[in-house]
Amino acid sequence: MSDLHAAAARLDDPDLAFTERVEADLAFHLLLCRLSGNPMLVESWQHLEGRIRVAIMSHDADRLPAIMSRERHAVIADGIAGDDEAAVVLTVERHMDVAARVYAGG
Secondary structure (H helix, E strand, O other): OHHHHHHHHHOOOOOOOHHHHHHHHHHHHHHHHHHOOOHHHHHHHHHHHHHHHHHHHOOOHHHOOOOOOHHHHHHHHHHHHHOOHHHHHHHHHHHHHHHHHHHOOO
């Protein structure tokens, strides 16, 4: 899982412009899908990635860095490394719930 931790760490690079941070965030999620070994999941993510990018880029950029942080993504990598499937599922569900609420304006 060192690749996943490295992808999460990239999110805290202070030199990243907003668009680069968005791309790093999307890259983390694509890597997560690839590491699942499920080609249908990867294909589904790639199909949605453009729409997700548009949703992120059209949102208030000041609110987004908190949800695109290393901390919020490293916990997913940590959970996978810990090999507790139920905990990982809950962590990813919480991660996506927060993102959905932010992008829905809630």
